[in-house]
Amino acid sequence: MKIIAGVDEVGRGSLIGPVYAAAVILNRSVNYKILKDSKTLTKEKREILFNYIKKNSIWATGRASVKEIDKINILQASLLAMKRAIKKLKKKPSQILIDGNKIPDLKNYNLRAIVKGDQKIPSISAASIIAKVTRDNFIKTLAKKNKGYHWDQNFGYGTNQHLKAIKKLGVNKHHRKTFSPISKLKKHNI
Template sequence: MLLPQYLLDVIECGTDEAGRGCLAGPVTAAAVILPQDFNNPVLNDSKKLTHKQRDLLRPIIETEAVSFSVIHIDIDTIDKINILNASILGMQESIRSLQTKPEHIAVDGNRFKPCDDIPYKCIIKGDGKYLNIASASILAKTYRDNYMEKIHEEFPMYNWKQNKGYPTKEHREAIRTHGPSKYHRKSFRLLPEQYQFNF
């Protein structure tokens, strides 16, 4: 059973990102502040839930949250500052976009940078421990999946509606056949053989 949040009796947001390991598309981050009495028996780390479960939970989270925010960090920024810094930037921007300012931040993972002098705690596998981080992971994942499904219509040969930009064998074969698109991350090794593309 997941706990509501890391620190009790403070306004705490959970934050997480999705798409860090992808070859194409943005990295998407979310921040969520939940009521302290919030509970949902299905809510868990987004990776442990089915597509249907995530889609059912998203409107529940959005309706019941005190505040939530979702931010996409585009591929140009990823290529400029690297994926780790882009992931942290996304989480910081999602926190800054909350309508209610948190008094504490619970971060999924082990890396973060100070955000407006708000105290924070990095929690490894936090999306499987705390409801506010799990909620952020679900929003980040579902918003990013929707983005990838939308740009799939522009470049259907990569099958992003299925692989969401992750480095599947099918995705890499499509890159090998068609070359990279404008949504592919230039700073990433798109193919194992490190073939250099002319973007």
């Protein structure tokens, strides 16, 4: 029997925190029709599906830190997070379907990139949900320790609210220093 894993990442465009990836092998009993790209779901629906997927699949997450993102760039860090998620799976898949047009460098794995895979392939949709909810939960924890940036609302993305907070409070260790506008603000000692 062919074991297929779906892989997706989340947090590439955020100005803060790690980039996360998830790898998911769905049980055959899963209702594929309810699985959608995490970006199209409400927060409540994502939470429900997150728990459903966790109970009905083999799954793992991986992440790449802010330091790694700043050192190797966001694309390479995303691929690294994917690689970590895949290697943490308790079962080795016979095929791995990855959202996007790039695949991580992993020997002895059958990898295939699928553009807009999170909208087409249920296991990739499931991975997008696991990655999104896992990262969001991590960012909410950071928000409690870093008041004033409103990360519990903007999740570190470059919203007006977040940019105003950076100008007021400055750049901190969770910000990706190589990302514009952070790099521009750092030049001006903000």
